[in-house]
Amino acid sequence: MIDTRLVEVSGLCKHFPGIRAVDGLSFHIDAGEIYGLLGPHGSGKTTALSVVAGLVEPDEGTVTVAGMEVTPQAGRARECIGYVPPDLAIYPDLTAEQNLTFFGCLNGMSKRAARERAAEVLEQLGLSDLDRQAPVRMSKCSDAIKHQLNIGIGLLHRPRLLILDEPTFGVDRDEQEAVLRAVDSLRGMDMAVLYTSHDPRQVTRLCDRISVLDAGHAVAEGTPQEIETMRGDENLDAVFRAVEGENVRV
Numbered sequence: 001m002i003d004t005r006l007v008e009v010s011g012l013c014k015h016f017p018g019i020r021a022v023d024g025l026s027f028h029i030d031a032g033e034i035y036g037l038l039g040p041h042g043s044g045k046t047t048a049l050s051v052v053a054g055l056v057e058p059d060e061g062t063v064t065v066a067g068m069e070v071t072p073q074a075g076r077a078r079e080c081i082g083y084v085p086p087d088l089a090i091y092p093d094l095t096a097e098q099n100l101t102f103f104g105c106l107n108g109m110s111k112r113a114a115r116e117r118a119a120e121v122l123e124q125l126g127l128s129d130l131d132r133q134a135p136v137r138m139s140k141c142s143d144a145i146k147h148q149l150n151i152g153i154g155l156l157h158r159p160r161l162l163i164l165d166e167p168t169f170g171v172d173r174d175e176q177e178a179v180l181r182a183v184d185s186l187r188g189m190d191m192a193v194l195y196t197s198h199d200p201r202q203v204t205r206l207c208d209r210i211s212v213l214d215a216g217h218a219v220a221e222g223t224p225q226e227i228e229t230m231r232g233d234e235n236l237d238a239v240f241r242a243v244e245g246e247n248v249r250v
């Protein structure tokens with residue numbers, strides 16, 4: 001039997017003075033799946049991602065990716081992970097292709113290999129036509145394209161786990177669709193995607209399975225359809241009211 005389980009998070013805890021930011025979180029992600037963490041501000045999404053990415057040491061619990069335990073000291077395991085922050089980490093004066101080639105070289109690829117990989121990533125994200133007429137600097141592109149490129153940089157080294165922390169952060173509602181399509185295009189690939197948002201519509205549309213977080217722990221886990229059937233539960237409904245309230249205010 002082929003083992004498709006790529007990511008295993010078990011009993012994760014991360015506490016700060018007086019705050020249980022992550023408090024006993026467990027989930028797994030299979031190859032090809034997009035897994036969502038949905039929760040209001042302060043529910044522990046970013047802290048959980050930081051521990052899963054190996055950026056922060058957990059107080060308790062373990063994370064394995066492709067069979068390797070992830071810790072801040074575990075270089076090989078961390079190389080299997082792509083982390084895309086909510087803020088843009090791209091060069092505005094370079095084109096999309098130049099950005100990807102530059103970051104590919106930083107990842108240790110030859111210039112030729114980086115160019116080839118840049119072309120593959122642009123194709124994957126639906127950005128191949130961007131420079132067809134003439135080179136376009138990223139500063140002239142829409143926020144959606146900038147965020148798609150941000151995701152592309154995380155894909156360059158062919159991670160087994162791609163972590164997307166609020167990838168539509170700062171993108172207008174009417175431009176978000178292009179970013180969501182780019183994320184959707186990653187489903188079914190030989191990697192796992194971990195996605196966080198405090199927008200229930202995004203998460204239920206994109207994610208195969210979801211953990212709904214409150215105060216660092218999951219109040220519900222399942223497919224979007226399963227989560228829907230759990231509505232009526234007091235704790236779950238309180239989280240949905242909180243995230244929906246935040247989205248009204250955005």
Ligand SMILES: Nc1ncnc2c1ncn2[C@@H]1O[C@H](COP(=O)(O)OP(=O)(O)OP(=O)(O)O)[C@@H](O)[C@H]1O
Pocket residue numbers: 016017019020021039040041042043044045046047048198
């Ligand atoms: N370095 C830190 N030191 C102390 N407290 C922290 C630290 N990082 C996060 N926290 C606290 O841990 C809790 C969880 O924060 P976290 O940023 O993980 O939540 P979040 O769900 O990602 O929120 P948001 O949607 O606002 O980014 C919050 O109460 C936050 O104030």
